[in-house]
Amino acid sequence: MKYETVIGLEVHVELATDSKIFCSCSAHSYGAEPNTHVCPACCGMPGMLPVMNKRVVELAVTAGLMLNCNINKYTTFDKKNYYYPDLPCAYQITQLNHPICTDGCVTVKTSGGVRDIRIKQIHMEEDAGKLVHGGKYSYVDFNRTSVPLIEIVTQPDFRSAEEVVTYLNKLKSMFRSGGISECEEGAMRCDVNISVRPEGSEEFGVRTEIKNMSSFEAIERAIRYESQRHIDALEYGTEELVQETRRFDDVSGKTSAMR
Ligand code: ADP
Ligand code: ZN
Ligand code: MG
Numbered sequence: 001m002k003y004e005t006v007i008g009l010e011v012h013v014e015l016a017t018d019s020k021i022f023c024s025c026s027a028h029s030y031g032a033e034p035n036t037h038v039c040p041a042c043c044g045m046p047g048m049l050p051v052m053n054k055r056v057v058e059l060a061v062t063a064g065l066m067l068n069c070n071i072n073k074y075t076t077f078d079k080k081n082y083y084y085p086d087l088p089c090a091y092q093i094t095q096l097n098h099p100i101c102t103d104g105c106v107t108v109k110t111s112g113g114v115r116d117i118r119i120k121q122i123h124m125e126e127d128a129g130k131l132v133h134g135g136k137y138s139y140v141d142f143n144r145t146s147v148p149l150i151e152i153v154t155q156p157d158f159r160s161a162e163e164v165v166t167y168l169n170k171l172k173s174m175f176r177s178g179g180i181s182e183c184e185e186g187a188m189r190c191d192v193n194i195s196v197r198p199e200g201s202e203e204f205g206v207r208t209e210i211k212n213m214s215s216f217e218a219i220e221r222a223i224r225y226e227s228q229r230h231i232d233a234l235e236y237g238t239e240e241l242v243q244e245t246r247r248f249d250d251v252s253g254k255t256s257a258m259r
Helices: 054-066 163-179 215-236
Strands: 004-014 078-081 091-094 101-110 113-126 130-134 137-141 148-154 188-198 210-211 245-249 255-256
Touching: 004 163, 054 101, 054 113, 054 148, 054 163, 091 101, 091 113, 101 163, 113 163, 163 188, 163 215, 188 215, 210 215, 215 245, 215 255
Parallel strands: 210 245
Antiparallel strands: 004 148, 004 188, 078 091, 101 113, 113 148, 130 137, 188 210, 245 255
């Protein structure tokens, strides 16, 4: 049987602001001593009060306009709870119910033709800290905590790795020219949601989410590997597909279950 690959993306972009999203600490700490760009607010001390960085809203709106989104006049933040040492508050401030931008569209042109990719939403959120593992101990660096991000979520409209990479390159060049982000290494991170279905079918298949790709090339390889894994499972019964998050290994070129 012939199969079609279906992909939706969640892209995180670090915004080019001077300061963090809810405090006045510098957002640029690349190469700095650990925990030197921190304050009670971004370290989640008791009684801290987040104050919105206006520039973050301006850049998120600009990105939304570039991606032909509706800009919502009513927008709210939510707390997403998770307990992990890289998150001092044990919650991340993000936008779940009323994101700033919704219902956009980007055109992607590849050897397969032209396709409209629908943007589901763009929301603002804060980054987490960094864990550094060394020998017997793990260390935490809060310099990156509360660095502003936007997350751009598409509908499951991609049908090939080529479309995905074309889209990512388009975002990158738009965001650079618009001053949204320099999109340098590590400042643009992409989670790939992927499923396959028999060609002609309207129904979506079971999807997996792939994280941990360090380059566009790795994203392309991960998509090819994962879609073949799905096809083998359906066609030859090699395994049972379950909805899960998987990590991509650059060396083996394979994905494996993460949690
Ligand atoms: P959740 O709320 O579980 O995170 P979303 O509806 O927000 O799910 O979708 C997350 C991402 O997964 C979106 O980019 C969406 O396009 C994509 N997606 C959803 N269903 C599928 C599917 N069957 N195949 C591929 N991608 C999918
Ligand atoms: Zn701070
Ligand atoms: Mg989601």
